[in-house]
Amino acid sequence: MTKKIIGVLGLGIFGRTVAEELSKFEQDVIAVDCKENSVQDVAEFVSKAAVGDITDIEFLKAVGIAQCDKVVIATGTSLESSVLAIMHCKKLGVKTILAKAKNATYEEVLYGIGATKVITPERDSGKTVSSNMLRHRIDNIVHLEDTVSMIEFSIPDSWVGKNLIQLDLRNKYDLNLIGIRRKNLTTLDTDINPSEVFEPNTKVVAIASDNTFEKFDYLGYLK
DSSP, X not given: OOOOEEEEEOOSHHHHHHHHHHHHTTOEEEEEESOHHHHHHHTTTSSEEEXXXXXXXXXXXXXXXXXXXXXXXXXOSOHHHHXXXXXXXXXTTOSEEEEEOSSHHHHHHHHHHTXXXXXXXXXXXXXXXXXXXXXXXXXXXXXXXXXXXXXXXXXXXXXBTOOHHHHOHHHHHOEEEEEEEOTTXXXXXXXXXXXXXXXXXXXXXXXXXXXXHHHHHHTTOOO
């Protein structure tokens, strides 16, 4: 199982969504905000929830941010707070830092100070950011409804040389295949032969009616 420790600093609507989605996929989430009610709202589903100042490096160290694989700085209104939080996370040895920015000027500054990726609410939803952080095989997800998604992914090595009948994807992962993108081809082949074996470097597009397949991918079970 690939389980990460991920810090979420700032628990507005965006930060709360990120924390909830990451927790749903069994990641260890450290959630931090200066407002007690915001922290209480997420406390039941995250690994650790703490009230404090994200610009205080000693506080961040005390709650375990130095042990995080990744940190999401989800407070986008105060540029100063975001800059200080990025600087502190870098000092604490965090390798991947995602930061929210409210406009292009903020985005430029945050990249300049050392953010790995800058998120803008107009471009990135909390749900999208969470899934992007955890992906292994999945290339793209389009959420069609609350429980229905269209997923494009690279097949696991264990699928090579097997066909759809052998793999039984519908029962194992609740996946309905709608197309295959073979090696070095950009076009999607929707004429699927269930007896044809998968070749290496194949991508497929499927409809998933729940998050079973996403969970398998995010936890590193697809080898």
